[in-house]
Amino acid sequence: MNFDLSEEQEMLQETVRQFLDNECPATTLREIFDGEVGFDPALWKGMAEMGLAGLHLPEEYGGAGLEVLDLALVSETLGYMAAPGPFLGHALAGLAIACGGSDAQKSKWLPKLATGDALATVALAEEGGAWLPDQWSVPAGASLSGSKKHVIFADHADLIVVGTAGGGLALVERDAKGLEIKPIDSADRTRRLCEVILADTPAEALPDGEVAATRLRDAALVLLAADAFGGATRLVEMSVEYAKTREQFGVTIGHFQALKHQLANMAVEIEPSRGLYWYAAHALDHVRDEAERTAAIAKAHITDRYMQIARDAVEAHGGIGFTWECDVQIWFKRAMFDRAFLGNPALHRERAATMAGW
Amino acid sequence: MDLSYGEELEGYRDEVAKFLNASWPLKGDEAKLGWEEQAVRFRERAIEGGFLCRNIPKQYGGSEQEPDVLKAQIIREEFGKAHAPMEPRGIGTMMLVPTLLERGSEWQKEKFVPATIRGDLAWCQGYSEPGSGSDLASLKTRGELVNGEWVINGQKIWTSGAQSADYMFILVRTEPEAPKHAGISYLLVDMKQPGIDVRPLRQMTGGADFCEVFLTDVKTPEDWIVGKRGEGWLVSRTTLKHERNSIGSTQQTRALFSGLVQLAKERNIDGKPAIQNADIRQRLAALEGYVKAHQYAGYRTLTKDAKGESPGTITMMNKIISTNIGHDIARLAIDLLGEDGLLDAGGSGMAAMMSGGHERWISHYMYSLGIAVAGGTANIQRNVIGERGLGLPRDAAAERSSK
Numbered sequence: 001m002n003f004d005l006s007e008e009q010e011m012l013q014e015t016v017r018q019f020l021d022n023e024c025p026a027t028t029l030r031e032i033f034d035g036e037v038g039f040d041p042a043l044w045k046g047m048a049e050m051g052l053a054g055l056h057l058p059e060e061y062g063g064a065g066l067e068v069l070d071l072a073l074v075s076e077t078l079g080y081m082a083a084p085g086p087f088l089g090h091a092l093a094g095l096a097i098a099c100g101g102s103d104a105q106k107s108k109w110l111p112k113l114a115t116g117d118a119l120a121t122v123a124l125a126e127e128g129g130a131w132l133p134d135q136w137s138v139p140a141g142a143s144l145s146g147s148k149k150h151v152i153f154a155d156h157a158d159l160i161v162v163g164t165a166g167g168g169l170a171l172v173e174r175d176a177k178g179l180e181i182k183p184i185d186s187a188d189r190t191r192r193l194c195e196v197i198l199a200d201t202p203a204e205a206l207p208d209g210e211v212a213a214t215r216l217r218d219a220a221l222v223l224l225a226a227d228a229f230g231g232a233t234r235l236v237e238m239s240v241e242y243a244k245t246r247e248q249f250g251v252t253i254g255h256f257q258a259l260k261h262q263l264a265n266m267a268v269e270i271e272p273s274r275g276l277y278w279y280a281a282h283a284l285d286h287v288r289d290e291a292e293r294t295a296a297i298a299k300a301h302i303t304d305r306y307m308q309i310a311r312d313a314v315e316a317h318g319g320i321g322f323t324w325e326c327d328v329q330i331w332f333k334r335a336m337f338d339r340a341f342l343g344n345p346a347l348h349r350e351r352a353a354t355m356a357g358w
Numbered sequence: 359m360d361l362s363y364g365e366e367l368e369g370y371r372d373e374v375a376k377f378l379n380a381s382w383p384l385k386g387d388e389a390k391l392g393w394e395e396q397a398v399r400f401r402e403r404a405i406e407g408g409f410l411c412r413n414i415p416k417q418y419g420g421s422e423q424e425p426d427v428l429k430a431q432i433i434r435e436e437f438g439k440a441h442a443p444m445e446p447r448g449i450g451t452m453m454l455v456p457t458l459l460e461r462g463s464e465w466q467k468e469k470f471v472p473a474t475i476r477g478d479l480a481w482c483q484g485y486s487e488p489g490s491g492s493d494l495a496s497l498k499t500r501g502e503l504v505n506g507e508w509v510i511n512g513q514k515i516w517t518s519g520a521q522s523a524d525y526m527f528i529l530v531r532t533e534p535e536a537p538k539h540a541g542i543s544y545l546l547v548d549m550k551q552p553g554i555d556v557r558p559l560r561q562m563t564g565g566a567d568f569c570e571v572f573l574t575d576v577k578t579p580e581d582w583i584v585g586k587r588g589e590g591w592l593v594s595r596t597t598l599k600h601e602r603n604s605i606g607s608t609q610q611t612r613a614l615f616s617g618l619v620q621l622a623k624e625r626n627i628d629g630k631p632a633i634q635n636a637d638i639r640q641r642l643a644a645l646e647g648y649v650k651a652h653q654y655a656g657y658r659t660l661t662k663d664a665k666g667e668s669p670g671t672i673t674m675m676n677k678i679i680s681t682n683i684g685h686d687i688a689r690l691a692i693d694l695l696g697e698d699g700l701l702d703a704g705g706s707g708m709a710a711m712m713s714g715g716h717e718r719w720i721s722h723y724m725y726s727l728g729i730a731v732a733g734g735t736a737n738i739q740r741n742v743i744g745e746r747g748l749g750l751p752r753d754a755a756a757e758r759s760s761k
């Protein structure tokens with residue numbers, strides 16, 4: 001019985017954190033956040049060089065052969081640092097191909113994805129909050145027509161894994177005929193979204209697309225939960241730090257019990273869920289019969305906590321907390337993203353209820 | 359990360375299961391005894407086998423095993439499955455015994471520990487006073503050394519189980535000139551003596567589990583002090599630590615939650631099982647998020663303990679987390695009871711009208727509040743988390759009054 005991280009896993013988190021401390025300090029984060037494109041190729045290249053692009057891909061294709069838990073640990077650290085970039089979509093696309101692709105598809109794409117030489121993303125959502133495989137309606141086939149929403153950095157992707165009717169997946173390449181990509185203004189400016197329109201666009205289905213799509217969904221839920229845990233933890237730390245420095249009535253505001261209790265409540269809301277996302281991630285590779293439901297609960301629970309903590313953090317900072325200039329808003333918007341992406345908490349709670357046979 | 363216990367520990371699990379198979383429930387003539395008597399005999403054998411009272415030395419009636427949190431967990435799991443009795447759950451075994459083992463003198467351990475873990479001695483905790491609750495260190499009950507014995511005068515309140523206790527462990531002020539925390543001593547007192555007047559207090563639940571205790575020239579021998587004069591505050595901290603751990607158990611929370619799910623299956627809303635109601639499903643699933651987070655935080659704590667590493671701030675949070683979950687479960691349960699929530703739990707109330715024990719939810723609705731107060735209120739927990747956990751400055755008023 002060892003419900004804890006290995007030394008290698010702790011080191012992985014530490015390395016990613018140090019890299020971002022150096023390569024994406026607050027000023028850089030702010031530039032990217034405020035910038036027009038929101039995509040920093042050098043930063044992503046650096047992350048890929050550290051092995052983050054292929055962490056979970058099989059070693060025979062140049063990946064590191066690690067598990068969903070390791071991806072989730074990276075996700076926590078990225079959430080903690082509010083790291084801008086395409087990690088989430090890229091990781092999920094690779095995971096789907098590794099799980100459901102043909103040998104030819106794997107050989108063609110995974111080595112490039114593992115090094116980061118090619119960037120991939122996933123196109124899941126359709127009009128009306130249709131996020132999940134059984135809700136997809138773009139008809140499967142040798143060419144696809146329809147439109148997909150909320151595709152992370154589709155405008156920079158070489159490859160898009162598209163969800164199709166019946167819960168399958170298909171690959172669409174960057175310059176494919178009839179593919180139109182429209183960047184849209186998204187609240188979270190660290191993970192920009194696009195609309196993807198397909199008009200008779202050539203596509204190649206993944207042979208085991210249905211299995212891959214459910215794994216993709218569950219892994220995505222876990223990665224969002226992990227990101228939320230990291231982000232919420234950071235917001236508690238930022239708010240506590242602020243309470244130790246900001247003075248009113250002649251003392252630091254952390255002296256005031258009302259604020260102290262708010263901060264304690266924020267900590268109590270988030271700290272216990274570390275183990276919840278760990279377990280959900282671990283289950284995806286080791287406790288298959290619990291994986292789907294635990295992922296749903298983890299996503300609903302932790303992203304809900306993140307959103308509330310983000311609201312509390314704004315309040316704890318007073319007027320400055322409400323400004324564009326204050327960094328809290330960056331995490332606040334990531335919380336909005338984590339909560340809404342792939343469906344709100346209510347959707348996943350209802351799924352959890354159904355899966356329990358309630 | 360590896361959630362299996364490994365070969366060696368699974369071997370140990372088999373050993374525990376084999377013991378239980380042979381020993382619980384009791385067989386032959388012994389099976390006809392009452393549950394309590396059966397439990398006493400079973401516990402003796404379980405101690406002999408090294409399964410209970412593991413951290414208590416053999417000379418004090420324990421089984422003196424190498425500390426091993428994983429084995430302890432396996433024992434809890436297997437005993438739970440077999441519905442076999444664990445150590446008696448009184449305040450004596452949970453709070454006094456660990457304190458005596460850590461701070462008591464040799465004769466105190468010999469006299470009190472074996473009898474307490476056998477369940478022969480019942481204890482009560484005399485800390486709170488009418489004027490001293492959260493600010494416990496302001497307590498006023500006096501202890502004076504007169505002709506080689508302590509003479510105690512004052513009043514305690516909210517003393518759980520005082521009406522049936524053999525002894526009390528009590529905090530009294532022995533050094534009135536010293537600063538507040540340094541003037542307190544920790545004494546053991548025989549409850550069966552003149553000068554002790556126990557008056558049960560009726561709780562909102564209708565029962566009377568706690569009491570007022572008036573002490574007038576109550577006597578206790580000079581050496582019935584635990585630790586030195588003026589060290590009582592420190593000694594009492596050992597006890598409170600144990601109380602927090604015992605309240606923060608994730609297993610109780612999970613059991614309560616599965617009871618709630620069961621309740622939702624048995625109750626109806628609009629003529630259909632409540633579990634099919636969209637709002638109830640949302641609330642149950644939302645609650646389960648907290649329950650599961652608490653559960654896995656428990657796994658992590660267990661692992662950290664086993665490795666001898668600190669689990670961090672989570673240890674300070676367990677009481678408030680389980681209290682919060684208990685409140686949420688209570689609120690949902692009372693909604694599920696609907697109009698039956700108008701009834702009292704006992705008498706001609708709900709117990710009489712319903713089968714299936716649903717009346718316990720009416721009691722739980724109220725008891726969950728008692729738990730929030732007993733052993734340090736939620737606000738006091740938040741102070742601890744804020745100050746010791748997050749490193750925020752100490753409360754100005756508390757700072758002043760501790761001088």
Ligand SMILES: Cc1cc2nc3c(=O)[nH]c(=O)nc-3n(C[C@H](O)[C@H](O)[C@H](O)COP(=O)(O)OP(=O)(O)OC[C@H]3O[C@@H](n4cnc5c(N)ncnc54)[C@H](O)[C@@H]3O)c2cc1C
Pocket residue numbers: 257482483484485486487488490491492493515516517518519568727728729731732733734735736737738741756
């Ligand atoms: C069911 C039950 C069983 C109990 N059993 C025992 C027992 O066996 N032995 C025993 O000695 N005691 C026992 N107690 C007493 C318990 O420990 C006290 O009730 C508790 O410590 C609170 O003290 P109080 O009742 O004086 O409330 P107070 O301290 O007066 O608190 C009243 C309110 O003020 C708040 N408050 C007080 N100080 C602060 C502060 N500094 N900051 C913010 N808020 C504050 C509290 O949080 C609370 O909400 C029991 C209580 C209950 C409910």
